[in-house]
Amino acid sequence: MIRDLLINATLETLYMSLLSTFLALIFGMALAILLVLTRSGGLAPMPQFYRVLGAIVNAFRSFPFIILMIVLFPLTKLIVGTSIGTTAAIVPLTIGSAPFIARLLEAAMLEVDKSVIEAARSFGASRTQIVFRVLIPEALPAIINALTLTLIVIIGFSAMAGTVGGGGLGDVAVRYGYQRFRPDIMIYTVIVLIVMVQLIQMLGDFAYKRLKK
Incomplete structure (x- = not known):
């Protein structure tokens, strides 16, 4: 029973995390492009717009996720029809992560050699290109x-979401581990999370090294 419970919870966590990351990447990339373009010295400088957008991004980045999730319950229910469950957790996970990845992507694009950009401009490339x-x-x-x-x-974040009805490994750790005084289940969930993170980091490092060649 514990094995089936952990397998289902792991699949729920992967479902929440992967889909939220994909959606956060889309919104975060759009925000990052706007930030890069409109900053002083950018391809379409709009300092006032940049300051306002930057302030909004920073505000969402600094919001504690567990509070953000509760605040977004009405919006989550409006979008998916319920405020609990794995699918519902995707809404706050996406909104909470998009500003975070936006700043990371902005920093990544700002590291690009300016001479490469100037060369592209000299050949008549548009901003979009x-x-x-x-x-x-x-x-x-x-x-x-x-x-x-x-x-x-x-x-x-998904583990935290489990504490307020988000499902996944966090939900198992709280409901079956903590509330039922089963430290073994809590330990199993922690081990699964550690293994998951290690595998993701290994894959990310592998992809990075391949692209750097």
Whole structure:
């Protein structure tokens, strides 16, 4: 029974984490591109817009996830029809992680050699072409690192989500481990989470090294 419980919880955690990371990457990339373009010295400088957007991103980054999840219960229910469960947890996981990955992606794109960007501009490349054919490809190894870190952070967030009905390994640890005085189950969930994080980090490091060659 414990094995089946852990397998189901692990699959729920992976479902929440992978889908949330994918959605956070989409929204985070859009935010990062806007931040890179509109900052002073960017391809479309808009300092006031950059400051406002940066402040919003920073505000969401500093929001404690467990509080953010509770605050977003009405929005979550509006989007998915319920505020509890693994699918419901994806909404706050995405919203909480998108600003985090946006800053990581912004930093990755800012590391791209300015001479490469200037060369593309001298050949008449548009802003869109520079972003998608220069900035993102050149920053891809750093983007992979950012994605790996974000996925690991989201796994940690998903465990917290389990404490308020989000399902997954966090839910098992609390309901079957803590509340039923089963420290063995809590230990099993921790071991599974450690193994999961180690595997993700290994895959991320492998992808980074391949792209850097």
